[in-house]
Amino acid sequence: MIAVTGVTGHLGRLVVEHLLERQVPPDQIIALARDPDRAGDLASRGVLVRHFDYDRPNTLQPALADVEKLLLVSGSEVGKRLTQHRNVIDAASYAEVGLLLYTSMLHADTSQIALAPEHIGTEHHIAESGLPHLILRNGWYMENYTESLGHVIESGTLYGAAGKGRVAGATRNDYAEAAAVLLTEDHGADRVFELCGDEPFTYDQLAAAVGKVAGTDVVYQNMDPDAYRQALLESGAALETAEALSNFDEGIARGDLDSDSSDLTDLIHRPTTSLLDAVRAAVL
Numbered sequence: 001m002i003a004v005t006g007v008t009g010h011l012g013r014l015v016v017e018h019l020l021e022r023q024v025p026p027d028q029i030i031a032l033a034r035d036p037d038r039a040g041d042l043a044s045r046g047v048l049v050r051h052f053d054y055d056r057p058n059t060l061q062p063a064l065a066d067v068e069k070l071l072l073v074s075g076s077e078v079g080k081r082l083t084q085h086r087n088v089i090d091a092a093s094y095a096e097v098g099l100l101l102y103t104s105m106l107h108a109d110t111s112q113i114a115l116a117p118e119h120i121g122t123e124h125h126i127a128e129s130g131l132p133h134l135i136l137r138n139g140w141y142m143e144n145y146t147e148s149l150g151h152v153i154e155s156g157t158l159y160g161a162a163g164k165g166r167v168a169g170a171t172r173n174d175y176a177e178a179a180a181v182l183l184t185e186d187h188g189a190d191r192v193f194e195l196c197g198d199e200p201f202t203y204d205q206l207a208a209a210v211g212k213v214a215g216t217d218v219v220y221q222n223m224d225p226d227a228y229r230q231a232l233l234e235s236g237a238a239l240e241t242a243e244a245l246s247n248f249d250e251g252i253a254r255g256d257l258d259s260d261s262s263d264l265t266d267l268i269h270r271p272t273t274s275l276l277d278a279v280r281a282a283v284l
Contacts, residue, residue, distance in 0.1 A: 014176030
């Protein structure tokens with residue numbers, strides 16, 4: 001049995017879809033959800049849906065009965081994730097899961113981005129658990145940009161603090177396909193995959209791609225990180241959001257989200273989604 005957490009989120013749902021495309025029988029897939037009612041469509045297709053709440057350890061181990069492979073999709077609540085992940089890892093260890101996969105972040109062991117400590121802490125706990133495991137260090141999602149292009153197109157300006165730093169981004173679908181491959185093929189255990197897009201891009205290139213697709217002029221305006229944070233606050237962003245976005249761009253400027261790894265393409269046996277195609281899918 002293959003279990004996937006976070007199936008009511010974007011990535012977890014896509015992984016389940018790819019498992020079905022790879023001809024995994026629905027009754028051999030367990031969709032783990034904090035709110036099972038939100039996964040009712042999967043249940044109607046024969047997928048087993050079980051209650052699984054990272055914050056409620058008593059829901060975890062029973063849901064992992066008969067699970068041979070488990071994909072732990074990292075939680076979305078920054079600051080709480082390390083505790084949540086430890087709960088899942090401990091339950092998986094108790095349930096004697098045969099293989100644990102975890103969606104970490106690109107260069108988690110060296111990145112200075114604020115998200116990295118929770119990810120590397122989770123990786124360490126997995127190693128200490130003794131469970132056979134695979135670490136999927138996912139790079140930045142293209143959707144981090146393509147899902148919020150309306151204002152960029154309207155204003156003709158992409159603001160940021162990334163300088164000439166490059167983002168080796170790929171789409172959620174690319175990362176989800178790689179996870180499904182690792183859940184259905186034998187790629188060993190106790191390995192780390194640095195997963196990222198084939199063609200890293202700068203914010204100048206992102207702005208140019210948006211302009212080309214939208215049929216208008218779009219330029220990138222680079223800012224000092226503090227000035228960018230302040231501009232975000234003045235535009236109505238919450239303090240936590242402004243600080244996070246500024247921190248991410250500082251990391252990009254340092255090269256924390258750049259990579260020439262071919263791990264993702266090697267797994268999915270095709271090129272990753274190009275920047276232009278990702279923008280085109282979002283805008284058109």
